Amino acid sequence: MSKLATAEALNLEMEEKKELLSPGPKSKALQEKREKYVPVGPYNITPFFAESAKGAIVKDVDGNELIDFAGGIGVMNVGHSPEKVVEALKNQLDRFIHTCYHVVQFDSYVELAEKLVHLTPGDFDKKAMFLNSGAEAIENAVKIARKYTGRSAVISFTGGYHGRTNMTMALTSKVKPYKHGFGPFASETYKVPYANCYRCPYNAAYPDCGLECADALENFFATEVAPDSVAAVIAEPIQGEGGFVIPPREYFKAIKATCEKHGIVFIADEIQTGFARTGHLFAMEYFGVEPDLMALSKSIAAGIPLSAVVGKSEMMDASGAGQLGGTFAGSPLGCVAGLKVLELIEEEGLVEQSNKVGEKIRKRFLEMKAKYPIIGDVRTMGSMCALELVLDRTTKEPAAAATKGFVDKTWQNGLITLSAGLLGNVIRILPPLVIGDEELEKGLDIMDQVMGEINAEYIN
Ligand SMILES: Cc1ncc(COP(=O)(O)O)c(C=O)c1O
Secondary structure, three states, X not given: OOHHHHHHHHHHHHHHOOOOOOOOHHHHHHHHHHHHHOOOOOOOOOOOOEEEEEEOEEEEOOOOEEEEOOHHHHOOOOOEOOHHHHHHHHHHHHHOOOXXXXXXXXXXXXXXXXXXXXXXXXXXXXXXXXXXXXXXXHHHHHHHHHHHHOOOEEEEEOOOOOOOOHHHHHHOOOOOOOOOOOOOOOOOEEEEOOOOOOOOOOOOOOOOOOOHHHHHHHHHHHHOOOHXXXXXXXXXXXXXXXXXXXXXXXXXXXXXXXXXXXXXXXEEEOOOOOOOOOOOOOOHHHHOOOOOEEEEOHHHHOOOOOEEEEEEHHHHOOOOOOOOOOOOOOOHHHHHHHHHHHHHHHHOOHHHHHHHHHHHHHHHHHHHHHHOOOEEEEEEEOOEEEEEEEOOOOOOOEOHHHHHHHHHHHHHOXXXXXXXXXXXXXXXXXXXXXXXXXXXXXXXXXXXXXXXHHHHHHOO
């Protein structure tokens, strides 16, 4: 055997024996405190404590490095701590931290509102206002729609996720863990089935199905709630927590047309899909639909808590002074970060980048699907990418334990991934759009290797 071949064999052997990542002493000590002082409710996917993060890499307090395919659950589209954002935040800290927008106004709030009004779909007069979290944006969008229409009912979709507050729990689908034991929920909320082509509730197949799912809304008015009682229909363009379920392109046009026919406000929850994630600035552009109201958050401000409701001026202005807002809503730090995020998306061509990264991921996912029968479905739009795991491709029996095992094994191998899905059997990834080729390929190699292990464990 040549010297080179021996070295290669040695490398391979070392690679095989590579130690799995586990929490080091500093993370372990913090974990002990965490268990003593923090309740279990605020869950954790990995056992690590962060020390620093840059781009697509998170370093923990013991020096472990992880490739981040979760991006703080779809928050870090522009990557961790981009210099431009950090600099703007430092400048803002030197100016002032908080005045409360309702007490003394500031420039960045109004400037960010102006930018979002122009960037969101819809060629009509719009206004924007800011809140702190995604759930809070949804709560406010519902308030705005109710005030505008004078109606109370709100319709959401099976498999949807809108947050953890009382109204947003009511609009959310997955019972465990999100709703279990937390009722009673906000009243006058209803759910219609979503368009889910992999698990079609009508056992139909696209495109021959005639989009039966889109008719469900109109039929619903005959059986469940009169349309003139409905203030709003709220939908994620792609269900996030629900497992990256992507409806057919014509679906939302039909839903919006039904809303228009009955004077119902159509709210797009673009909290997870927004800000270039799907290869469009907002996913509703793909569907060619102009929502009446949009709820935005997550990647809006590179990790500073911020959310927004943007929509038709006549609707946004229906609530009187003092009826909307909050102490921290639209903080100066959030708004300056939001302005820089929009600059970065433009300057760095992140919409296009999202498609480029997404194409690479899709190609690798399809290769994995060809090798591993446990992968039942590959769903991607831009860099919003998911794999649905099943124990049998014919019965589509969900492989929830395998999915949990996969996520654990990836972080043990230095990669953060996330699970999702109403049935807990979807692996979703939301990597920073600025991720380098090498990090992306390394992360995908880890996914491939771990999927091989999981496939061998669960499929005979
Ligand atoms: C589509 C969607 N809506 C609403 C929310 C709730 O946002 P937050 O956790 O900031 O309240 C989320 C969070 O995951 C989401 O993905």
